[in-house]
Amino acid sequence: LSQSVAAGGPAHEAPAPVVRNPAVLLESLVARLRDPMALETVAGEIRIVLEDGGHSAQEMNPMLLEIFMTHVFSAERVQRGDRVANYMALLPLLPEPAKTEVRQQIIPKLLKYLTAKRPVTTDRVAEGIFAYAEAFASIVRMEYVAIDGAVKTISTLLTKKDNHSAGITMLCKTLEVMNTELAAKCNPQKLEELRTALTQSLTPDDVHLFEYDLRTIQNILRWDLQPQQQPQQPQYAAMPPQQQPQQPQQQFQQQPQQAVPRLQYVTSFGNHDKTIFSMVCDPATSVVITSGQDGEIAGWSDQRLQQTDQVASLNTDWSPNIDIIEGGSQTLMIAHTICKDAKAQMPPRMKCFQRVAPERGTGWQEVGTLTKDDVKLSPGVSCMRTFKGVGNEKLFLTGEMQSTPSGDQACVSLYNLNYASSIASMRPVRTFREHHEIVLCIATRYSDPNVFLTGEKGNRILLWDARQSVSSGHLGNSVDGTCHAKGVVGLECSDNYVISCSFDNTVKLWDLRKGCGQPPVMESNLGKSCVKVAIGTAGLSTGCAAVSTLDGLFFLDCKTLQGFTQPALLAAREQRGRYYALKFSPSGDALYAAGEGRVVDMFRFG
Numbered sequence: 001l002s003q004s005v006a007a008g009g010p011a012h013e014a015p016a017p018v019v020r021n022p023a024v025l026l027e028s029l030v031a032r033l034r035d036p037m038a039l040e041t042v043a044g045e046i047r048i049v050l051e052d053g054g055h056s057a058q059e060m061n062p063m064l065l066e067i068f069m070t071h072v073f074s075a076e077r078v079q080r081g082d083r084v085a086n087y088m089a090l091l092p093l094l095p096e097p098a099k100t101e102v103r104q105q106i107i108p109k110l111l112k113y114l115t116a117k118r119p120v121t122t123d124r125v126a127e128g129i130f131a132y133a134e135a136f137a138s139i140v141r142m143e144y145v146a147i148d149g150a151v152k153t154i155s156t157l158l159t160k161k162d163n164h165s166a167g168i169t170m171l172c173k174t175l176e177v178m179n180t181e182l183a184a185k186c187n188p189q190k191l192e193e194l195r196t197a198l199t200q201s202l203t204p205d206d207v208h209l210f211e212y213d214l215r216t217i218q219n220i221l222r223w224d225l226q227p228q229q230q231p232q233q234p235q236y237a238a239m240p241p242q243q244q245p246q247q248p249q250q251q252f253q254q255q256p257q258q259a260v261p262r263l264q265y266v267t268s269f270g271n272h273d274k275t276i277f278s279m280v281c282d283p284a285t286s287v288v289i290t291s292g293q294d295g296e297i298a299g300w301s302d303q304r305l306q307q308t309d310q311v312a313s314l315n316t317d318w319s320p321n322i323d324i325i326e327g328g329s330q331t332l333m334i335a336h337t338i339c340k341d342a343k344a345q346m347p348p349r350m351k352c353f354q355r356v357a358p359e360r361g362t363g364w365q366e367v368g369t370l371t372k373d374d375v376k377l378s379p380g381v382s383c384m385r386t387f388k389g390v391g392n393e394k395l396f397l398t399g400e401m402q403s404t405p406s407g408d409q410a411c412v413s414l415y416n417l418n419y420a421s422s423i424a425s426m427r428p429v430r431t432f433r434e435h436h437e438i439v440l441c442i443a444t445r446y447s448d449p450n451v452f453l454t455g456e457k458g459n460r461i462l463l464w465d466a467r468q469s470v471s472s473g474h475l476g477n478s479v480d481g482t483c484h485a486k487g488v489v490g491l492e493c494s495d496n497y498v499i500s501c502s503f504d505n506t507v508k509l510w511d512l513r514k515g516c517g518q519p520p521v522m523e524s525n526l527g528k529s530c531v532k533v534a535i536g537t538a539g540l541s542t543g544c545a546a547v548s549t550l551d552g553l554f555f556l557d558c559k560t561l562q563g564f565t566q567p568a569l570l571a572a573r574e575q576r577g578r579y580y581a582l583k584f585s586p587s588g589d590a591l592y593a594a595g596e597g598r599v600v601d602m603f604r605f606g
Contacts, residue, residue, distance in 0.1 A: 022055055026064055030071045033087045043093035050098050061101045064094075068102070069109065073131055083265075084131050085177060088138035103144050110136050111153070114170060117162035120209065124169060133169040137177040147182065150174065151190045155197040164201060165209075171198070172213035175220045183221060195223055215286070215587060263546075263555050263591055263603040270300045276594040277320045279581035282355075284331065286585065288592055288600055291319040297335060299364075300600060311353060311364045316340055319351075325386035325394050325417075331355040332417065333364065334396050336384045347373045348380040350398070350415075352423045368423025370415075375400045387444035387452070389466070393418050397452060399439030410435040412442070412454055414466060432464060434471050443491035443498065446537070453498060455488030461500055463516055473516025475500070476508075482519035484508065490533035490547070499545050501530035507547050507556065526554055531578055531595075538588030541605065546591050548579035553593055 029046050032038045050060050071077070072087045091103060113132050124130050140150045154174070157167030171194070175182060183191060198217070202225060207214065214225055270276070272292035279290045287299040289311060295318040297311040317337040324333045333353045339346040350370040356363040372381055383399040394417040402409050412435070413428035420426040437457040445451040450466045453475075460483065461475040475498065476483030486503035493499075498510040505527055508520040528549040536544040545556045577596025584591050591603040 026067045039089055047095050061098045065102050065105050084134040085138050088135055114166045120165045129169050133173040136170055137174040140174055141178050147185050148187045148190045151186050151194050155194045158197045158201045168210050168213050172216050266602045266604045268599045268601050270600040272598040275596050277580050278322045279583050279594050280322055280324050281583050281586050283586040291322045293318050321384040323386040334386055336381050347371055370423050370426050375402050382438050383441055385442035389449045397442050401438055410438050440489050441491045443493040445493045447495050453491055455491045457487040459484040461488055475510045477517050492533055492535035494535050494537050499535050501533040501547050503529045532582045534582035536584045536588055541584045541588035546582050
């Protein structure tokens with residue numbers, strides 16, 4: 001600020017400060033609002049420019065408004081997914097008369113943009129609807145707009161064909177910003193009118209188009225939202241069909257005209273005392289369950305941003321691997337646990353928990369523990385994955401290092417919970433012994449419960465049929481260099497496609513229809529050793545992959561099968577360290593990432 005101030009006034013008087021190039025200075029100050037920690041400092045400096053900068057309010061206030069609107073709603077910022085609320089927080093800190101003038105000017109600008117006619121299938125990121133709706137939600141929370149009036153406006157938009165998309169977006173964003181405060185402060189009659197407008201205007205297509213929005217509305221307002229119109233006569237133009245979350249496996253080919261979805265940082269939740277190493281999403285409750293090196297296994301709501309359940313405190317143990325398996329009327333969670341004290345010489349254990357209150361999203365009860373005294377103490381069990389077999393069989397696989405008369409042997413063991421009289425007495429129904437080095441990751445194929453893949457510390461990815469002890473072969477070929485050059489640390493499968501990542505910095509996409517020994521259909525070098533990979537199988541995430549490396553988190557689009565898009569670091573956020581756990585939400589509208597930051601970072605599709 002001092003560099004932009006020049007002395008003014010007669011030489012015999014104390015010089016009055018004059019801000020040179022106030023527009024340039026205001027642009028730089030507004031840009032700093034991207035960092036919420038800079039708010040008070042920036043607001044103080046803007047106050048000085050407006051009040052003591054040597055320029056009139058008639059000149060400065062319109063200038064500030066134009067700079068603010070141009071910067072906050074620029075195409076670059078909208079596409080990047082910056083938090084608009086960070087910028088809107090400046091408004092109540094402005095001095096008068098700037099605060100009143102800017103408020104009076106910005107509200108009609110927001111409403112004019114949001115009420116413009118658009119098709120229901122419009123790209124809400126590219127059109128800036130998310131950004132403008134978040135700005136609207138901010139001024140509602142500040143009560144610059146009466147809450148009852150805001151609710152009435154949303155209700156009106158919901159019932160209009162060309163404003164339906166904006167209405168749903170505005171309601172969702174307002175609830176994200178205000179949470180239950182909206183219902184508490186709104187006139188009950190206006191709230192009921194809003195509910196009626198929403199339920200009567202919903203179509204079956206909306207369930208696909210606005211999955212995240214509707215789930216947010218249902219969770220916060222506790223409304224049961226069901227489409228009122230029949231699918232054969234939809235009110236609005238339908239989006240290209242997407243799979244339901246209950247049938248997540250799709251191939252990567254999508255309609256080429258569809259815009260590639262983007263991920264933007266939304267928020268963080270969860271609170272472990274040490275690094276989080278594993279995470280799973282409960283498909284029935286959408287609760288995110290995490291396990292950390294602190295020995296805690298806990299469930300979290302991404303809507304309320306708070307803990308919903310303490311699954312287990314493992315005391316002397318901690319769990320590097322957890323996974324959920326559904327089947328029939330039971331939902332089970334398997335946790336691979338190891339002793340915190342490596343000197344204790346305790347064997348690893350497999351703990352089994354049963355969900356006992358799914359309607360509340362909470363309630364897990366431990367039902368048994370299998371002590372793995374048939375493996376080496378270290379590394380013992382190296383990875384674990386659950387899957388549902390034929391006829392609702394509950395199965396899980398473990399990567400193990402066993403001691404044999406001929407030396408240490410890396411293998412994979414298959415367990416069937418349906419066959420065991422008790423968890424403690426379980427024994428493998430089959431063991432697979434073709435790996436040369438320790439198994440680091442396992443992927444199962446949803447569309448065929450007999451097929452799974454394993455990746456080892458060497459460089460091989462083996463394809464298996466659970467009914468046979470001999471593998472079907474391996475992906476890639478070491479002779480022509482098409483396999484990974486180093487250890488395979490991440491594997492995920494979506495129908496006929498497998499995505500793998502490795503210590504060699506590369507991510508590869510494989511087509512199982514081409515057979516074993518064939519090269520990948522595409523690959524990308526991320527420049528740093530990979531840590532984890534996740535693949536989307538529902539909604540907007542279908543055909544998308546997220547990969548964490550030693551120094552970043554990357555979002556890759558695999559839909560066109562013409563090669564990966566240029567890897568791009570996800571939206572800027574506070575540095576959290578490495579991510580050791582990645583999961584897409586069951587509905588496919590969000591990505592959860594956790595690791596050294598000890599919290600879960602949530603990224604949402606635009």
